[in-house]
Amino acid sequence: MNTLRVYNTLSKTKEPLETVRPGNVGIYLCGPTVYKEAHIGHMVGPVIFDAIKRYLTYCGYDVTWVVNITDIDDKIIEQSRQRNLPMAQIAEEMTQDYLKNLASFGVDQIDHMPRATETMGEIVAFIQDLIDKGFAYESAGDVFFDVTRDSDYGKLSNRSADSQQGEGGGAAAKKRSPGDFALWKSAKAGEPSWESPWGAGRPGWHIECSAMSRNLLGETFDIHGGGLDLVFPHHENEIAQSECRHGKPMAKYWMHNGLMRASTAAGKVGGRGDRDGEEQATTDTKISRSKGAGGLASLVERQGGERLRFFLLRTHYRSTIVFSEEAVAEAGAGLDTFYRFFERYERLTGERFYDLQPIARRSEGEIDAGDDPLLGQVNEHRDSFLSKMDDDFNTGAAMSDLFELVRTLNKHAQTIEDAGSPNADQLVTFTRGVLTLRELSAIFGLFRQPPATSAKAESELAGKLLDLLVELRTFARSKKDFAMADKIRDGLTSLGVTLEDRKDGTQWRIE
RNA sequence: GGCGCCGUACCCAAAUGGCUAAGGGAGCGGAUUGCAAAUCCGCGAUUACCGGUUCGAGUCCGGUCGGCGCCUCCA
Known part of the structure; x- marks a missing residue:
């Protein structure tokens, strides 16, 4: 098995992937709080981890991938008030929206999608154990984690516990230290609540992830992922909860994807843009739901899920991606090269590219090229592609090999076409080369079916x-x-x- | 204020301190074509700036300028 290297936020370096259980990988990715429609930024993590799981599986690992759904939260309660609907109904509606979007982006590798409301027993038990062990305390119906009891606190985000201001408002008065965070929040009148030893209430934001990952992946699992914005406080607090309770590392590798920003034309009110010609002021702004980003469904309608997926995989997962539909369209121009090649393949062989069964295992994809020049080149492209994926899942770099592979195959197609009547040997070699394109693009989850027209x-x-x-x-x-x-x-x-x-x-x- | 990231061609973007700095988009030549389209071939970079370390720096260190993130809810 080849050595995979993974960038770990904990160590700030790439480390060789050594799994807790040989041959197995457990991945936990923080999913959405379902209170509003998802936007394109929410798809970054799922798409990259979908490709990561495909790659790990391809490399022979047995992968379990968990994405949680946060269906209890202050923001959902707020929505529920505004729309005058039960919280559960909002959560269900937005969960369906999220699932629909995942499907549009070709994300279908998730094994478990636990919900906070279905994990309440474990959450309460988790909190109780933290209290019993002296890491948490009850205060007027709320339960807080005591950050001063955790000597490691801050190791992920490189912060010290005593420098944290913590959330203000009414909760602050109940805390021993400002940096303490809520494990359990007592319910106010009219709020949805669950029974607990501390009275009716609901879980704090971070605890569900600790409870769910423990349930489904164990006390120590392999990879914990999420957006860079979750490093603090969310993941820092998950580590605090889980590691204090279990006395062992929560996850071996912490992987964080870069955040997306939107490129928006800045004001320029008055419409005299002719003086400086093409110089148009643009600002990159954070994509956030509070700023009204959205319309993911119509975006998918306009661009197609595959284009958007391709657009996301074009860039290294830890980089910032600046979103604009122009950029997506440009990526789409590159995709068209593949679509045209598939038509060419079909004209030459009478077979549909989409009907080729992808080679599912790395160990089975190596070609015995002999002295065949085409297959020799195909092997080189494949090796190059795989070595880039081995290095922290560098999909952006590996993409170049896909393009070079299709160029190599196009050249071969041209010689076949120029020959007039194709000879059987040439077609067999050609098809074998195309099968490698099928194999590698399947790792990206691309070209699984013809683009919707x-x-x-x-x-x-x-x-x-x-x-x-x-x-x-x-x-x-x-x-x-x-x-x-x-x-x-x-x-x-x-x-x-x-x-x-x-x-x-x-x-x-x-x- | 504290912690951290980024600046590579017209645009996007990759590059464990080591060969001519990938690849895509746009553009310009050429092959091909009635002309196109598609495909193939070719063309394009003082890696923001200044200094340092090194046999060797896009990469490491210091500084300058510019852009951004987190520290409150975020994927």
Whole structure:
């Protein structure tokens, strides 16, 4: 098994992946608080970890991936008031929205999605044990974690416990130290609540993750992930709770993805932008739900889930991604290279790329190339791709090998086409090379099915009309009536239809 | 104020201190084409700036300038 290296926020270095149990990997990713629709930024973690799980599985690990749903929270209660609906209904609605978005982005590798409301027994037991062990205390119906009892506190985010101000407001008066955080919050009148030894209330924000990860992955598991913004206080407090209770490390590797920002045109009210020409002021602002980002469903409708997924995987997961639809469209131009190649593959072999069964295991993908130049090159691209994935899942770098692989295959396709009648040996080698493209792109979760064309609505009738126009143009060309042929083509171009004249006929494509 | 990140070509973006600084998009040449499209080939970088360490620096250290994150809810 190859050595995988993983960047660990705890040590601030890349470390070799050595799992708790050989051959197994447990991953816990902090999921959403379901109080409003998800935005594109919420998809970064799920997409990268989806690719990570695919890669680990491909490398032979048995992976268990948990993503929690936080369905109790002050913000959900607030929404529930504003919309005059029960908290559970809001949570359920937004959970469904989240699941729908995951599906659009091709995230289907999650094994467990526990909810806080379904983990209440374990949460209460967890808190009680912390009290019994002297790490937590009750104060007027609330329970707080006592950060002064945890000598390690702050090790993840590099902060000292006594420098923390903590949340203010009414809770502050009940705390022993300002940095103490709530494990259990007593319910005010009218708030949803659960029974506990400390009275009716609800869990604090961090405790559910400690309880759920312990339940599903054990006291020490392999990888804990989340957005960079969760390092403090959320993950710091999870560590405090879990490690004080268990007396052992919570997770071996802490992986944090970079946050997304939105590129928005800044004001420039008054509309005189001509003086400095193209210089347009833009600011990158944080994407947050409170600032009204959203419309993920319509974004998916416009761009397609695969483009968005590709856009996210283009950049290293720890980097900031600046979001704009222009950038997504640009990424899409790169994706089109693959789609066109798949059509070419189908023309040459009569087989659909999407019907190729991807090679599912790394140990089975190596090609015995012999002295075949094509397969030798394919192997090189594959090795390069895998070595980049081995180095902290560098999808952005590995992407280049996908492009180089498709270029190599395009060249081979060209020689086959130029030869006129394809010979069987060439096709066999070609198909074997294409199978490697299938294998590697499957690690990214790409090209699992043909891109949806619904948005472009190429109805049956439109297709037939296009076929008819192409036929008329072919007739004109055969008569050397290029003026007519070009008129038809230009007209179609202006409608967003591109024509390609090939030896074997003309093909149309809706851009 | 405390902790931390980033600055690579027109745009996006990769690069354990070591060969000509990946790849994509846009653009410009060329092959191909009736002309296009697609594909292939080719073209493009004082790595923000200044200094230091080193045989060797995009990478390490110090400084300057610029952008950003966390410290309160965040993926």
